[in-house]
Amino acid sequence: MDVAGLGDGAMAVIAHGGPDAQGVPAWDFSTNANAVGPCPSALKAVQQVDARHYPDPAYTALRESLAAFHAVDAARIVLAGSASEFIGRFTAWVAREGGQRIWLPALAYGDYAHAAQAWRFERVHDAARAHLAWLCEPSSPLGEAEAFARQVVASGAQVVFDRAYEPLRLGGRCSLEPQALNRVWQLWTPNKALGLTGLRGAYAVAPEGAEAEARELDRLAPSWPLGAHAVAMLDAWVSPTAQAWLAQSLDTLRAWKAGLCAGLTDAGWRVLPSDAPFFCAAPPRALDVAALRAAGIKLRDTTGFGLPGHYRLSAQPPEAQAALLDALRTCGEAVA
Incomplete structure (x- = not known):
């Protein structure tokens, strides 16, 4: 968008x-x-879903499988109805905590600005003045590395690193080392990589030590942000197949x-x-x-x-x- x-x-x-x-x-x-795509194993998993029942409202097994995939504690996993839903919820949380200023790349996915506009954030060009900053890599629309990623991470803002296209990276490498990645919120949207964009479902990995903030974001979510089909897709996403x-x-x-x-x-x-x-x-x-x-x-x-x-x-x-x-x-x- x-x-x-x-x-x-x-x-x-x-x-x-x-x-x-x-x-x-x-x-x-x-x-x-x-x-x-679509990824055959993920499509089969979705097609076999029993939609007669609610999923576990705590998504216990799904959190654990996603956490194991990323080698983090399950308390760092935040589930979201979609990347766009998380963008809106995260922006609302930062605003609730007193945030007023946002930093964005010059060219970026429009939902970042759309959510910021809804909460009347001021866009600033110096990340050191921002309360919230968004990065995406490979970026959209260019599909390149973010030139200022390291400086933005060091800015002191709440930084979300959108990794929707990381699984589709064809060349180059992530501009953030593992230590820096542990300091940012990593947003993952596997439906693009799996070729199943009609299915909505995403998750974020909270920074190391931000488990309390992750629970705050959970409390801001509606009940059952993920339906049974999205759970099946995300379960399939982390499978070796x-x-x-x-x-x-x-x-x-x-x-x-x-x-x-x-x-x-x-x-x-x-x-x-x-x-x-x-x-x-x-x-x-x-x-x-x-x-x-x-x-x-x-x-x-x-x-x-x-x-x-x-x-x-x-x-x-x-x-x-x-x-x-x-x-x-x-x-x-x-x-x-």
């Missing part, structure tokens, strides 16, 4: 990748979900991304570097986005991210790439 208007009194303008009012695109380059499938999928995504970048470059696009299976690129001329959408092609305009004249595209199978390049040749160029 992206959102415009933080700090200027304007109405928020919200946009997402994926399906829209016209339904599911035939060739969807706008979403960052793992296009190799799903992790092996994910590792294999990265090789396919690297090949698909290389082919897409080459095709767009040959068509005159300027492709920006990225460590993820998605990237931003600028077309040589303005696009007729409506005509592309009518042809079944959806791209992600990054103007709302603060990057005008570019589009974010995710690695897709060769047949999708062929459809995109054909549509760009026949109907993609805007009429002057």
